[in-house]
Amino acid sequence: MPKVLISDKMDPNAAAIFRMRGVEVDEITGKTPEELKAIIGQYDGLAIRSSTKVTQEILDAATNLKVVGRAGIGVDNVDIPAASAKGVVVMNTPFGNSITTAEHAIALMFALARQLPEANAQTQQGLWPKNGFMGVEVTGKTLGLIGAGNIGSIVASRALGLKMKVVAFDPFLTPERAVEMGVEKVDLDTLLDRADFITLHTPLTDQTRNILSKENLAKTKKGVRIVNCARGGLVDEAALKAALDSGHVAGAALDVFESEPAKDSPLFGTPNFICTPHLGASTNEAQVNVALQVAEQMADFLVSGGVTNALNMPSLSAEEAPKLKPYMALAEKLGSLIGQLEGDAITAVAVEVEGHAAELNQKPITAAVLAGLMRVYSDTVNMVNAPFLAKERGLDVREVRHDREGDYQTLVRVTVTTANGDKSVAGTLFGHASPRLVELFGIKVEADLDGTMLYIVNQDAPGFIGRLGSTLGEAQVNIGTFHLGRRNQGGEAALLLSVDGAVTEGVLADICKLAGVKTVKLLRFA
Numbered sequence: 001m002p003k004v005l006i007s008d009k010m011d012p013n014a015a016a017i018f019r020m021r022g023v024e025v026d027e028i029t030g031k032t033p034e035e036l037k038a039i040i041g042q043y044d045g046l047a048i049r050s051s052t053k054v055t056q057e058i059l060d061a062a063t064n065l066k067v068v069g070r071a072g073i074g075v076d077n078v079d080i081p082a083a084s085a086k087g088v089v090v091m092n093t094p095f096g097n098s099i100t101t102a103e104h105a106i107a108l109m110f111a112l113a114r115q116l117p118e119a120n121a122q123t124q125q126g127l128w129p130k131n132g133f134m135g136v137e138v139t140g141k142t143l144g145l146i147g148a149g150n151i152g153s154i155v156a157s158r159a160l161g162l163k164m165k166v167v168a169f170d171p172f173l174t175p176e177r178a179v180e181m182g183v184e185k186v187d188l189d190t191l192l193d194r195a196d197f198i199t200l201h202t203p204l205t206d207q208t209r210n211i212l213s214k215e216n217l218a219k220t221k222k223g224v225r226i227v228n229c230a231r232g233g234l235v236d237e238a239a240l241k242a243a244l245d246s247g248h249v250a251g252a253a254l255d256v257f258e259s260e261p262a263k264d265s266p267l268f269g270t271p272n273f274i275c276t277p278h279l280g281a282s283t284n285e286a287q288v289n290v291a292l293q294v295a296e297q298m299a300d301f302l303v304s305g306g307v308t309n310a311l312n313m314p315s316l317s318a319e320e321a322p323k324l325k326p327y328m329a330l331a332e333k334l335g336s337l338i339g340q341l342e343g344d345a346i347t348a349v350a351v352e353v354e355g356h357a358a359e360l361n362q363k364p365i366t367a368a369v370l371a372g373l374m375r376v377y378s379d380t381v382n383m384v385n386a387p388f389l390a391k392e393r394g395l396d397v398r399e400v401r402h403d404r405e406g407d408y409q410t411l412v413r414v415t416v417t418t419a420n421g422d423k424s425v426a427g428t429l430f431g432h433a434s435p436r437l438v439e440l441f442g443i444k445v446e447a448d449l450d451g452t453m454l455y456i457v458n459q460d461a462p463g464f465i466g467r468l469g470s471t472l473g474e475a476q477v478n479i480g481t482f483h484l485g486r487r488n489q490g491g492e493a494a495l496l497l498s499v500d501g502a503v504t505e506g507v508l509a510d511i512c513k514l515a516g517v518k519t520v521k522l523l524r525f526a
Contacts, residue, residue: 002302004045007052011291021299037061045298054078069298071290084312087385091297091309096290097281102154104280105199105229108253112225139163144195147202148173192219204231214239225251229280232256241266255280313384314363328368330427330435333449334414335372338425340523348417354402356410445485447496453523456495459516460486475507
């Protein structure tokens with residue numbers, strides 16, 4: 001039974017879902033990093049919120065860990081490259097708190113427009129400052145969205161309902177999607193020049209860090225109001241304070257800070273500045289939603305192999321997983337075969353699918369090919385870290401889908417580029433379940449790839465098979481299965497033998513001495 005640790009406070013229904021799905025779960029919160037390191041080796045899964053830091057040191061101690069699930073969208077507290085290198089899937093729940101965060105941004109926009117916090121404070125002091133606060137309407141104003149993904153699109157829909165005009169800057173926003181959302185796609189400078197309100201809805205990356213820098217704040221319309229409920233670090237806080245002090249920015253509201261918890265921000269005490277302590281996802285509904293979603297996603301992965309909202313491997317639904325399982329087994333064996341035969345000579349990989357395989361999600365098939373291929377370099381490789389290792393080695397990976405009928409109802413072909421040209425292997429499924437090699441470097445060979453096998457290339461000639469059998473028999477090596485193919489009569493032949501017992505270097509050397517032998521390799525398949 002898989003075992004999961006919930007290390008941050010989470011809705012109790014999450015643990016109930018794990019148990020209902022056949023996953024053992026421990027709820028142990030508030031552990032220090034050292035305490036977490038001491039126990040993490042017991043678990044297959046780790047469910048977290050924002051408190052637990054999944055560092056390289058934690059991952060090194062997590063000897064059985066297969067998945068980290070973040071209840072929420074931000075994964076700044078997870079070392080994703082280290083997790084990928086270790087073969088650990090990292091998931092989040094990007095949609096569970098989207099509405100809550102979008103509503104918080106709208107709430108802060110209204111608070112800025114009508115100076116609600118200051119008006120509330122002075123009224124409660126008995127001052128009755130009716131003439132001291134002159135707000136602005138949002139109706140007819142232009143809202144500038146920096147980031148038009150899931151949360152940004154919800155904010156846009158709410159703003160349009162308030163009769164605002166919406167312009168959006170997002171490099172990934174297509175013109176068609178912009179029309180569908182009812183927004184105008186613009187570049188960043190145009191947004192800064194036109195927006196009366198700006199809200200940010202983008203992750204923190206090297207490209208987005210300080211996207212509202214001193215220089216960009218200076219490009220904004222005088223009197224602009226800025227709201228950030230996304231990530232700290234998107235706004236230069238010192239530059240924002242200066243813009244507020246000068247009056248160029250009429251108001252700003254931050255729910256996130258570059259350093260959290262924020263104890264001494266230069267913005268504190270600045271007139272027309274509102275802040276909240278990272279409350280974007282803090283509603284009862286959101287906390288329940290993300291906890292339930294992360295439990296369902298992790299249970300799907302640990303029980304059935306489904307992968308949802310993963311940040312470091314292709315998604316694979318629980319419904320797809322059983323259908324794809326035999327194809328992924330075939331792909332991994334083909335990758336393992338060509339990896340063992342060509343090894344360090346490989347500079348590029350192409351994965352082609354046709355027939356039934358072309359109707360499926362190809363990403364997991366490609367990942368399985370890479371997992372098999374990269375096993376010659378690492379004994380801990382899996383579908384998560386295989387693409388990472390391939391990229392690290394500089395391999396160019398390409399996917400090809402053929403909409404055509406071939407000799408087989410389904411076919412997966414793996415072609416590698418080497419200094420000696422392209423080499424390819426191909427396989428199919430017998431009975432829709434059993435992986436079978438059908439082509440090896442242009443030679444038709446039908447073979448199961450399993451256990452210990454000998455790969456031999458020789459010149460086709462009478463008597464060779466007999467001599468090979470005698471050599472193996474004298475070495476007490478039993479032949480399990482025998483698969484032979486050739487280009488033409490008297491030409492090059494390829495032989496795959498499954499064998500029982502140990503095949504020593506001496507036996508390989510004796511085979512190499514047989515007349516006509518060109519290549520001999522020992523292969524091992526899981």
